[in-house]
Amino acid sequence: MSQKTLPLSHSGMAALADTLPTPFHLYDEEAIRQQIRAFKEAFSWVPDFKNYYAVKACPNPAIIKIMAEEGFGADCSSYPELLLARDAGMRGEDIMFTSNDTPASEYVAAKELDAVINLDDITHIDFLNEVAGFPELISFRYNPGSGRTGNAIIGNPVEAKYGVREDQLIECYRKAQEKGATRFGLHTMVASNELEGSYIVETARMLFTKALEIHQNTGIIVEFVNLGGGIGIPYSLDQEAMDLEAVSRDIRALYERMIVPSALAGLNIVFECGRMVTGPFGYLVSRVLHVTSKYKEYVGLDASMANLMRPALYGAYHHITVVNKEEAVKDHVYDVTGSLCENNDKFAIDRTLPSIEEGDVVVIHDTGAHGHAMGFNYNSKLRSAEYLLKSDGEVQMIRRAETIDDLFATLKF
Amino acid sequence: MSQKTLPLSHSGMAALADTLPTPFHLYDEEAIRQQIRAFKEAFSWVPDFKNYYAVKACPNPAIIKIMAEEGFGADCSSYPELLLARDAGMRGEDIMFTSNDTPASEYVAAKELDAVINLDDITHIDFLNEVAGFPELISFRYNPGSGRTGNAIIGNPVEAKYGVREDQLIECYRKAQEKGATRFGLHTMVASNELEGSYIVETARMLFTKALEIHQNTGIIVEFVNLGGGIGIPYSLDQEAMDLEAVSRDIRALYERMIVPSALAGLNIVFECGRMVTGPFGYLVSRVLHVTSKYKEYVGLDASMANLMRPALYGAYHHITVVNKEEAVKDHVYDVTGSLCENNDKFAIDRTLPSIEEGDVVVIHDTGAHGHAMGFNYNSKLRSAEYLLKSDGEVQMIRRAETIDDLFATLKF
Numbered sequence: 001m002s003q004k005t006l007p008l009s010h011s012g013m014a015a016l017a018d019t020l021p022t023p024f025h026l027y028d029e030e031a032i033r034q035q036i037r038a039f040k041e042a043f044s045w046v047p048d049f050k051n052y053y054a055v056k057a058c059p060n061p062a063i064i065k066i067m068a069e070e071g072f073g074a075d076c077s078s079y080p081e082l083l084l085a086r087d088a089g090m091r092g093e094d095i096m097f098t099s100n101d102t103p104a105s106e107y108v109a110a111k112e113l114d115a116v117i118n119l120d121d122i123t124h125i126d127f128l129n130e131v132a133g134f135p136e137l138i139s140f141r142y143n144p145g146s147g148r149t150g151n152a153i154i155g156n157p158v159e160a161k162y163g164v165r166e167d168q169l170i171e172c173y174r175k176a177q178e179k180g181a182t183r184f185g186l187h188t189m190v191a192s193n194e195l196e197g198s199y200i201v202e203t204a205r206m207l208f209t210k211a212l213e214i215h216q217n218t219g220i221i222v223e224f225v226n227l228g229g230g231i232g233i234p235y236s237l238d239q240e241a242m243d244l245e246a247v248s249r250d251i252r253a254l255y256e257r258m259i260v261p262s263a264l265a266g267l268n269i270v271f272e273c274g275r276m277v278t279g280p281f282g283y284l285v286s287r288v289l290h291v292t293s294k295y296k297e298y299v300g301l302d303a304s305m306a307n308l309m310r311p312a313l314y315g316a317y318h319h320i321t322v323v324n325k326e327e328a329v330k331d332h333v334y335d336v337t338g339s340l341c342e343n344n345d346k347f348a349i350d351r352t353l354p355s356i357e358e359g360d361v362v363v364i365h366d367t368g369a370h371g372h373a374m375g376f377n378y379n380s381k382l383r384s385a386e387y388l389l390k391s392d393g394e395v396q397m398i399r400r401a402e403t404i405d406d407l408f409a410t411l412k413f
Numbered sequence: 414m415s416q417k418t419l420p421l422s423h424s425g426m427a428a429l430a431d432t433l434p435t436p437f438h439l440y441d442e443e444a445i446r447q448q449i450r451a452f453k454e455a456f457s458w459v460p461d462f463k464n465y466y467a468v469k470a471c472p473n474p475a476i477i478k479i480m481a482e483e484g485f486g487a488d489c490s491s492y493p494e495l496l497l498a499r500d501a502g503m504r505g506e507d508i509m510f511t512s513n514d515t516p517a518s519e520y521v522a523a524k525e526l527d528a529v530i531n532l533d534d535i536t537h538i539d540f541l542n543e544v545a546g547f548p549e550l551i552s553f554r555y556n557p558g559s560g561r562t563g564n565a566i567i568g569n570p571v572e573a574k575y576g577v578r579e580d581q582l583i584e585c586y587r588k589a590q591e592k593g594a595t596r597f598g599l600h601t602m603v604a605s606n607e608l609e610g611s612y613i614v615e616t617a618r619m620l621f622t623k624a625l626e627i628h629q630n631t632g633i634i635v636e637f638v639n640l641g642g643g644i645g646i647p648y649s650l651d652q653e654a655m656d657l658e659a660v661s662r663d664i665r666a667l668y669e670r671m672i673v674p675s676a677l678a679g680l681n682i683v684f685e686c687g688r689m690v691t692g693p694f695g696y697l698v699s700r701v702l703h704v705t706s707k708y709k710e711y712v713g714l715d716a717s718m719a720n721l722m723r724p725a726l727y728g729a730y731h732h733i734t735v736v737n738k739e740e741a742v743k744d745h746v747y748d749v750t751g752s753l754c755e756n757n758d759k760f761a762i763d764r765t766l767p768s769i770e771e772g773d774v775v776v777i778h779d780t781g782a783h784g785h786a787m788g789f790n791y792n793s794k795l796r797s798a799e800y801l802l803k804s805d806g807e808v809q810m811i812r813r814a815e816t817i818d819d820l821f822a823t824l825k826f
């Protein structure tokens with residue numbers, strides 16, 4: 001059973017919600033740093049372990065800077081994300097550029113930054129070469145197709161738009177070598193928000209096998225395997241966080257059996273996790289505007305899909321607590337809604353909660369990844385501010401709330 | 414069978430895509446004006462027919478201005494939408510403010526504009542009175558609950574967060590009268606993207622019945638019924654547009670039988686349609702970045718969910734044509750994708766199309782409503798520009814494309 005705690009005492013949260021205009025996102029710096037260190041510690045046996053934080057999960061400079069300070073890299077999928085990584089002080093191989101359906105300009109930018117370019121497609125070998133010149137170090141995204149089943153969220157690999165097909169993989173490395181590449185990596189991403197550790201272990205086994213095959217067929221020494229992201233977080237109380245120590249132990253056993261005695265001895269292992277790094281340590285803090293009875297009981301918040309889209313987009317569960325009512329009896333069943341003219345603008349359906357009143361502060365948990373980042377302006381809603389609860393206890397604004405001027409900015413030209 | 418035409422000749426579209434940076438949204442002013450006029454003509458027998466255009470569908474000042482010029486009003490659900498209506502020259506009862514879970518500040522703004530306020534909830538009677546004072550003219554949103562089944566998109570009314578419950582409706586009018594209201598309207602919205610005309614006719618019958626009931630119980634004369642929006646458009650070729658003339662004829666028959674001989678003689682009928690007014694007359698124009706083969710065949714566009722979210726969010730069909738290949742044999746099956754690191758960033762799955770090459774201009778149809786408006790910045794993607802093909806043939810930019818400075822604007826404070 002996971003625990004859902006707040007980063008401040010109940011009175012501290014209440015005071016913060018009285019001070020700052022709601023809704024807002026709050027991130028817990030110290031908890032994020034502890035998570036990063038635990039991740040690194042679990043894989044400390046790996047020659048040069050690194051997690052490339054998936055910038056898309058929380059593209060805020062203050063968050064990316066924490067990653068840089070802790071020795072993590074950045075997984076970028078677009079030009080603005082490359083800029084965020086660069087501006088956080090990341091350089092060269094600190095940055096991995098994994099995109100698909102990539103425009104020429106973005107390859108040029110990634111090449112200029114000496115980022116590790118991870119090609120999504122066999123046709124991109126020539127494309128990259130033409131538009132930016134071929135780099136010394138290149139990686140490929142492998143799509144195992146029917147070799148893996150994918151998981152519920154990312155879907156079946158055979159249906160996925162990503163990566164290089166099984167029968168194209170060896171050819172990709174040969175072609176890249178012809179273009180002048182001398183250093184190589186291998187990447188995959190076959191899960192999203194997965195809590196079953198064996199899934200990640202199987203991914204390691206798959207990439208070790210593929211790396212060895214590549215060597216057998218081409219003589220190429222793959223330097224690193226990137227196991228992708230996809231390590232999930234326990235959104236609901238009955239879920240458990242993945243046991244990273246156990247996953248690491250199982251991967252290490254495979255590594256010692258498959259890699260250490262091989263020509264690939266020294267192979268590095270990296271990840272590109274976003275969600276598990278910041279997800280549990282972000283909170284959407286909102287205030288109750290209305291409590292009412294229709295055919296069901298409703299709690300209406302001042303937050304909406306503009307602040308958090310996962311429940312509406314994926315039917316995702318996010319735990320909800322009410323500040324100062326943590327110990328109250330949960331004897332009410334509510335739909336917790338936002339104010340969009342969109343009936344799926346609901347943060348929770350039929351959720352058992354304590355009795356809620358207008359003005360209560362409601363905290364939506366686990367919004368530190370794919371939360372603010374996915375917000376839109378539908379219904380002309382404004383996206384909220386982001387705050388960092390720093391390790392020293394200070395609460396620092398790291399993104400201001402949008403204004404109507406921001407909303408209308410592209411109407412002025 | 415619906416026809417999917419382009420607003421310009423094939424060569425005209427090709428030339429436009431060569432001139433303007435893709436992707437971009439294009440709206441056809443003349444077609445929008447014709448649609449508005451046809452809608453008004455179909456209901457010309459109604460005493461003071463008006464459609465309040467749902468601003469959320471396409472919140473661009475140039476589009477709202479067309480509505481104002483043609484005598485349409487605006488259906489607004491937020492403060493910025495009220496500003497868009499005001500700035501397009503709409504005043505007072507040209508504007509209807511239908512929101513839910515409404516903050517005090519937005520009622521104050523709506524009241525100051527003398528907009529028609531449509532209350533979503535019985536508790537909002539006191540709330541509105543306290544925060545803004547009660548207006549002379551008030552409307553209520555009626556939720557029929559189990560009295561109607563809803564349709565697939567809007568869901569079951571009993572599960573919907575909107576409106577006043579069956580057993581609360583009469584009480585709402587009584588309470589509003591006590592607060593000083595002297596003029597009254599009645600509203601509902603029980604369908605979305607509905608193509609079956611009888612559904613709208615049944616909605617009219619339901620509201621006529623309710624308006625008569627309100628009169629019998631309270632003596633209150635309801636001035637107007639707002640049948641809501643929800644008139645769909647034929648996204649796919651095998652669908653047909655709703656026959657507005659037939660719907661109008663059937664509603665008129667009910668009106669003459671139920672309303673004309675009653676105390677409500679003179680009752681006005683209004684709508685709040687967005688989609689059917691602009692939807693078919695908007696086009697997302699995009700260019701092919703990559704064509705490739707994985708386990709399936711893929712066409713990668715320079716557009717993404719940032720430009721059009723309906724296929725990913727709802728699994729919605731949008732028709733796709735390839736400029737200059739309108740007559741070509743359709744002998745290929747593609748997934749047409751955007752570039753987000755999100756596997757559901759696909760505009761079409763297994764779509765039969767002509768053979769497509771890099772650089773082809775692909776037009777995604779029926780994006781004139783809930784298209785640009787729903788775009789987000791996930792993966793740090795930038796939202797595109799909007800252009801209006803004016804009635805005189807000129808193509809005018811009506812919103813510029815977002816820049817990286819826009820994306821990072823809220824990081825500066």
